[in-house]
Structures are given as structure tokens and as C-alpha cells.
Amino acid sequence: xxxxxxxxxxxxxxxxxxxxxxxxxxxxxxxxxxxxxxxxxxxxxxxxxxxxxxxxxxxxxxxxxxxxxxxxxxxxxxxxxxxxxxxxxxxxxxxxxxxxxxxxxxxxxxxxxxxxxxxxxxxxxxxxxxxxxxxxxxxxxxxxxxxxxxxxxxxxxxxxxxxxxxxxxxxxxxxxxxxxxxxxxxxxxxxxxxxxxxxxxxxxxxxxxxxxxxxxxxxxxxxxxxxxxxxxxxxxxxxxxxxxxxxxxxxxxxxxxxxxxxxx
Amino acid sequence: xxxxxxxxxxxxxxxxxxxxxxxxxxxxxxxxxxxxxxxxxxxxxxxxxxxxxxxxxxxxxxxxxxxxxxxxxx
Numbered sequence: 660x661x662x663x664x665x666x667x668x669x670x671x672x673x674x675x676x677x678x679x680x681x682x683x684x685x686x687x688x689x690x691x692x693x694x695x696x697x698x699x700x701x702x703x704x705x706x707x708x709x710x711x712x713x714x715x716x717x718x719x720x721x722x723x724x725x726x727x728x729x730x731x732x733x734x735x736x737x738x739x740x741x742x743x744x745x746x747x748x749x750x751x752x753x754x755x756x757x758x759x760x761x762x763x764x765x766x767x768x769x770x771x772x773x774x775x776x777x778x779x780x781x782x783x784x785x786x787x788x789x790x791x792x793x794x795x796x797x798x799x800x801x802x803x804x805x806x807x808x809x810x811x812x813x814x815x816x817x818x819x820x821x822x823x824x825x826x827x828x829x830x831x832x833x834x835x836x837x838x839x840x841x842x843x844x845x846x847x848x849x850x851x852x853x854x855x856x857x858x859x860x861x862x863x864x865x866x867x868x869x870x871x872x873x874x875x876x877x878x879x880x881x882x883x884x885x886x887x888x889x890x891x892x893x894x895x896x897x898x899x900x901x902x903x904x905x906x907x908x909x910x911x912x913x914x915x916x917x918x919x920x921x922x923x
Numbered sequence: 924x925x926x927x928x929x930x931x932x933x934x935x936x937x938x939x940x941x942x943x944x945x946x947x948x949x950x951x952x953x954x955x956x957x958x959x960x961x962x963x964x965x966x967x968x969x970x971x972x973x974x975x976x977x978x979x980x981x982x983x984x985x986x987x988x989x990x991x992x993x994x995x996x997x
Contacts, residue, residue, distance in 0.1 A: 734944055737951050741942065758951040793946055859949045866945055876949065908943065914950035 667712040668761045669768045672698070672743045673912075674779050676787075677707045678751035685750035692739045693717065703769050706779060709747045710768065718761055727759075741912075748912045752787040754779060755912045782918055789854065789880050790910035792889060796845050796875035797867060797904040798838030801830060834902065835872075841900040842875035848892050853879035857915045871904060878915035886910070 683700050691698040693713035701708040726732045744755045762768040859876040
């Protein structure tokens with residue numbers, strides 16, 4: 660325990676193609692996740708890792724659990740991680756690794772990454788010249804189908820009341836179905852522009868708020884030159900699809916395609 | 924109906940400011956990892972994602988409403 664706490668760990672942000680001094684220069688001055696140790700490159704043959712030494716005590720199981728359960732600290736870590744990856748990506752093709760990927764020192768890092776060298780090189784091939792875009796589709800909460808009908812009069816009999824409930828349920832199901840179909844159409848169009856696609860988890864009402872329901876959360880790997888086409892396609896979809904709200908985010912480093920991705 | 928985006932900067936830019944945290948977490952806590960670290964693997968059984976999202980959700984939005992509910996009077 661004591662021994663581990665006294666040791667520095669190697670935090671790995673990303674794996675890049677060697678770029679001479681470009682990557683190192685791009686990382687200069689970044690604080691990373693654990694200053695004061697600098698963010699640096701670690702050469703390993705055909706790959707270069709972007710790493711930082713961090714105190715083992717900060718990343719022991721319980722310490723990490725506590726930090727990532729604290730919203731402010733989680734956000735700080737995630738943004739620091741993202742900042743380093745974004746900087747590296749500007750210098751050379753970069754495969755991002757997940758938050759808090761840690762090894763017991765540089766030698767272990769080399770050993771572990773070397774074992775995955777082939778798949779990392781394949782991933783680098785796939786993401787070179789490409790970026791990730793995020794597309795989310797939300798169903799908007801519907802208005803009651805017949806807002807004009809006076810509730811008191813319409814529900815005068817038990818039968819009318821039940822009919823209202825059924826009709827309301829039907830309306831809900833129809834809206835949900837329509838939103839899902841709209842999401843599929845959006846996905847189909849965007850996949851047509853992408854070289855790989857991946858579905859991410861949907862966000863619950865805690866995140867989206869009560870007025871809309873998340874029906875598509877997808878990531879697409881796309882050639883850098885496609886941005887204009889993507890925006891135009893989404894603008895057109897946005898005009899056609901009235902039941903849903905479409906959100907675009909990006910360009911991201913290819914987080915969702917660290918394995919190179921599968922064809923759409 | 925709406926197309927919203929924060930990424931108006933060119934792809935080379937050093938990342939947009941104000942990247943939504945929930946979208947960022949979707950990515951930096953991604954599953955389908957190609958590389959496993961020495962230590963995180965130890966707590967991978969308690970998925971980092973769930974742990975972290977709990978922290979996020981507990982402060983992002985206190986309102987919890989079931990989707991697809993109608994708000995109009997019956």
C-alpha cells in the first residue's frame with residue numbers, strides 16, 4: 660500500500676503517430692490532469708503515447724472513486740483530459756484513450772501498448788484525416804391532440820372518459836413512433852456521409868429535461884472535408900422533421916472510434 | 924426541427940470552448956476500450972460510467988419527469 664502510494668503512475672491520454680517535435684511542442688504548457696508534472700510524449704517505435712506522471716495516491720481505487728463521484732472534480736478531469744487530446748490531435752493523428760487509463764510506470768505503458776500495437780496502428784490508419792461528429796435527436800413532448808375540447812363536457816360519461824385516455828395513449832405512441840422513425844432517417848442520412856458510426860447511450864430525462872425525450876445519440880467518423888455537407892444535410896433534415904430536435908456536436912477527436920470503428 | 928451546434932470552429936481548432944459535459948463524458952468514459960490500464964481495470968467492475976454519471980446527474984438537474992407524459996388536463 661505504502662509502496663504504491665509513493666510511486667508515480669503513468670497516465671496515458673492518447674496514442675499518436677510519431678510527428679517529430681510537433682506533438683511535444685503542441686503539449687507544451689498544458690497542465691494535464693495532475694500538475695506539476697508536465698504532459699509529455701513517450702516514444703515507442705511506430706507509436707507515440709501522450710502521457711503524464713501522476714501520484715499513485717490520487718488514483719488509488721477509493722481516491723479515484725471519490726474524485727469521480729464529485730461533479731466538479733469529474734468535470735475538471737474530463738476537461739483536462741479532453742484539452743490534452745485536442746492539442747495532440749492538432750499535431751498528429753491521435754487515438755484517444757479513456758479517462759484515467761493508468762499504468763505502473765513508463766515500462767508497463769510500453770509493454771501494454773506494444774501488445775496492442777497492431778490494433779492501434781489500424782485505428783490510426785482509420786482515423787487519419789477524419790474527425791468525429793455527434794448527432795443527437797430528441798422527440799419533443801406533444802401537445803394534447805384536441806386541446807379545444809372542454810374536459811368537463813367531454814368526460815361526461817365513463818365511456819367518453821376511457822375513450823379520452825385511450826386516444827391520449829394512442830397519441831403518445833404515435834408521437835414516439837414518429838420520433839423514432841425520424842431518428843432513423845437522420846441516422847441513415849448521416850451514415851451516408853460517414854466512414855464509421857456508433858450508437859452511444861441515450862440520456863434520461865434527468866439530463867434532457869421533461870420537455871423532450873432522447874431518441875438518438877450517435878457518433879460518426881467522417882473525413883474532415885465533410886463538415887459543410889454534414890451541416891447542410893442536417894439543416895435540410897431539420898426543416899423536414901418537425902417532430903424532433905436535432906443537435907450536432909463536433910468536431911471531436913475520434914473518441915468513439917478508438918478501435919478504428921466498423922463501417923456504417 | 925432545430926439544428927444546434929457548438930462546433931463552428933474549423934476542425935484544426937483547439938477544441939471548442941464550452942463542450943457540453945454530458946457529451947464529453949459519453950466520450951471520455953467510453954466503453955469499447957481498446958487499451959486497458961493497470962489500475963482502472965480494478966474498478967471496472969463498478970463501471971466508471973455509472974459512478975461518474977451519478978455525480979453528474981445529482982447536480983445537473985433535480986427535476987425528474989417521466990418521458991412521454993402529457994401535461995394537458997384530462
